[in-house]
Amino acid sequence: MSRTRRMPMAEAVTLGLVATGAVSIAVAALTGAVSRATEIFASPVAVDLPVHDVKMPEITDAAGVASAELTQSVVTFETLDAGTRWLLFAESALPALATILVCMTLWWLGYSLIRQRAFRRSMVPVIGAAAVALVAAGMIAPLLGGIARAQAVEHLPASAADSFWTFLVQLDGAPIGWGVALALIASAFEVGRRLQHDTEGLV
Structure with missing residues (x-):
């Protein structure tokens, strides 16, 4: 890859827009996480609880x-212990962190492509960190949310708690799949970096 040939203006502008968009999405994710934290640690706090066997006769008869x-x-709970609140916050913070890391990876990749230095040594750990964050968001965040909701159900009266799931975890395979894909991309960048290094050595 030549380091002296200038990139066409159209490509540079496109990569710049992608990098700018990635930063904007990261800022939005951070803002959303802060807003969610404000809601969780305030009182009262609203919690989405999964229910079962609760019929809707007015619709069923239609x-x-x-x-x-x-x-x-x-x-909506007037009082909720700090441990449950932190678990609820972690459930939303992990996906936000994964989004921020992925967006920062896109920004760094766009910047490197503009500079025509895509196979930087730092590219592999950056992409790898984003991959790990996506897998963690897909696996750990739902588990923490399930534990938090199970603890919230314990605050309900026994007569009302029977309508809620004692413990329920719903995994989303999409972030895990994207994380695995990013890990493969990181491996490809490592191979490319080595090939570039060997080529430069021959030159």
Whole structure:
């Protein structure tokens, strides 16, 4: 790869827009995490709790409807222990952190491409960190949220708690898949960096 040939203006502008968009998304994710923290650590706090076997007769009796039931209820707690609040915050903070790391990776990649230095030594650990963050967001965040909601259900009266799941974790495979894909991309960048180093040595 030549370090002296100038990149075409159209490509440079496109990469600059991508880098700018990545930074904007990262700022939005950070702002959302801060806003969510404000809601969680305030009192009262609203918690989405999964419910089961709660029918909706007014809809079930409608023409053409076989059955209808609720799957989620928003319960507002006047008091909730700090441990549960921190778990709820971690559930939303991990995806936000993964988004920020991915966006920063895109920004660094765009900047490196503009400088025509895509195979930097720092590129592999940057992409690897984003991959780990995505996998953690896809696996750990739902688990922490499930634990937090299980603890919140314990604050409800026994008669009301029977309608809620004692413990329920819903995994989203998309972040995990993207994390694995980024790990493979990091491996490809490492191979490219080595090939570039060997080529420069021959020259």
